[in-house]
Amino acid sequence: MSEILKIEEVLEKEGKYVGPTVGVSMLPMLKNRRDTIVVRPKTEKLKALDVALYKRGDAYVLHRVLKPTETGYIIRGDNCYSDEIVPEEAVFGVLTEFFRKDVHYYCTDKKYLRYAKRRVKTYKLRRFYLRAKGFVFRVGGKVLRALGLRKKKTNGEKQA
């Protein structure tokens, strides 16, 4: 019980890793420190929509495969807005199941696969919405400050 292993060692020893999710990059599917992931060792080349576990430096990352390439994968988190090129050798696990709140999902479920497809398909629309929202806030803020309806930020406020 006191043996401390890295995730890749747990995968090799136990054949699976079950643990909490950390971070927001796979929202809305996986919520930080609430949900549980079940990862199994990668045994074959991953496909589009698979969720890969890989290492970026010392950090473990669990993101979705958009496209397999000859040397690896193009990968992006469901809640991220930039792609990442990940070499084949960096990927060592694949998400096979997860618990969202207390509901158990398998990554082969039709309902889940529909969600995954929809999340990838609507990426451009979500990115456009995010940029448009940022633009409206920036321009709106400037207009409100110009009209004197919002105070200009002081240096102290900017630092805070």
Add this chain to the structure above:
Amino acid sequence: MKIKKGFILRNVGGECVVVPVGEMSKSFHGMINLNETGSFLWNFFTAEHTADEAVAALLGEYDVAEELARADVERFMETLTKNGFAE
């Protein structure tokens, strides 16, 4: 004895695994594999109970000798205490 909040028991492919959630996942990085008796006792100790109550519950659930049940409960409680899982 009672198990601290911040752990959740998951059934994965018929195997019971305990994982930390919430704040607990910041301080505890690991997974705990439990056998059938272990998962029964884990569920039992999510509420405050004594060793005698756990032995009685185990005897009610499984066809097992009292001595063996008591040994299992004591070992389980010792493991919980040693690893800081108990309140």
